[in-house]
């Protein structure tokens with residue numbers, strides 16, 4: 032798509048920095064730059080000379096205001112380095128100019144204003160990337176990866192986003208699409224020219240569809256981990272009073288965020304803190320200890336602990352290693368079983384445990400607790416830690432990491448689907464399942480083509496090949512201005 036307007040924006044983060052970048056993209060990007068940029072190699076008196084853009088070559092010079100007659104005035108704004116990129120070999124696929132100026136908000140705003148006064152208009156959120164997508168430089172999965180990369184909170188997240196930006200996800204979708212497209216063409220040919228081409232054997236159709244289903248299921252599985260990596264995994268630490276929940280929160284955060292005392296019932300309100308656990312962005316929630324109490328404030332705190340279990344994706348059931356299983360653990364286990372919440376059983380205060388079995392806490396003592404430990408919601412065997420001296424914390428971190436990134440698909444594909452892509456992947460899979468049912472019940476091959484086309488449409492929406500204006504607007508609305 033060719034745009035007839037030229038956009039401009041400050042592409043670096045707001046605030047003071049060593050340098051900042053003002054970007055221009057569109058058919059007039061070079062001519063606007065010529066009006067405001069004056070190379071240092073020119074004589075200051077040569078007020079009517081124009082800089083000649085050489086693609087991908089940096090030139091040092093000045094941003095200089097012009098006179099009413101059109102030539103340069105004596106008013107200099109900043110010393111800058113300017114790089115022109117001639118379309119289609121640019122980020123947007125159009126002529127693009129990057130002005131590297133000094134990172135003062137006053138300077139950048141003045142340069143932007145001069146660009147706007149010279150004929151550019153202010154870019155909308157994500158409009159540079161959107162232009163890259165519309166010109167075919169990036170597919171929609173790559174454009175979304177740019178967004179992920181900008182917003183990544185951990186190294187793991189940024190590596191995955193970069194791999195998606197390089198095309199890992201888009202390529203896999205395209206490969207599946209190509210196979211299904213081939214099948215569609217073959218089926219249509221068989222219907223249109225039955226004598227020449229002949230109908231396909233149904234077992235061959237099923238083979239190709241099964242292969243596509245397997246590949247799409249692998250892709251779809253990455254959406255769960257992708258969600259944790261993008262939005263953070265909510266992890267609630269629950270347990271009886273004094274189990275060491277706040278101590279564990281502090282140990283994982285590496286600073287004294289929560290108050291720790293030996294008085295049971297110290298934590299009254301849930302505390303949320305973000306932390307990087309082996310590359311997984313985790314939102315830790317420390318909760319009030321669960322017990323029966325007449326204290327009205329503590330009761331509200333315990334209600335909030337229950338709410339934290341409801342909202343969390345994973346719960347650490349922290350057990351006081353010095354104590355025996357009791358009513359408190361039964362109540363928590365009941366709650367976990369009722370809502371089917373995944374949990375990690377963690378025995379704390381292992382520095383105080385001296386029994387031969389390794390822990391003083393009898394895990395089998397509580398009937399409900401034993402049931403929860405045996406249920407699929409129990410995400411691991413009990414792990415022993417000491418929130419006080421850090422023993423076993425690395426094991427716990429590994430378990431959290433393994434829960435968040437549980438399948439191999441993410442590693443193999445080097446990327447994860449976001450929610451939009453995941454839903455479309457499931458939609459495509461549903462059409463392929465319908466196709467299989469239709470094929471098994473002996474429906475004519477033209478019925479299969481309808482299902483195949485619907486499955487292909489969903490895949491095309493993932494890569495953005497056929498996508499509505501609304502979807503495009505929604506995707507790019509999440510970007511910042513200047514990207």
Ligand SMILES: Nc1nc2c(ncn2[C@@H]2O[C@H](COP(=O)(O)OP(=O)(O)OP(=O)(O)O)[C@@H](O)[C@H]2O)c(=O)[nH]1
Nearest residue numbers: 272273274275276277278296297298320380418419
């Ligand atoms: N020896 C030992 N003591 C610990 C350990 N973890 C916590 N404690 C102690 O246990 C007591 C209670 O710790 P907290 O972290 O406040 O316990 P909590 O579960 O947050 O308690 P509430 O907020 O009352 O529910 C404190 O005196 C801690 O120093 C541990 O691993 N080993």
Ligand SMILES: [Mg+2]
Nearest residue numbers: 276277297298
């Ligand atoms: Mg506490």
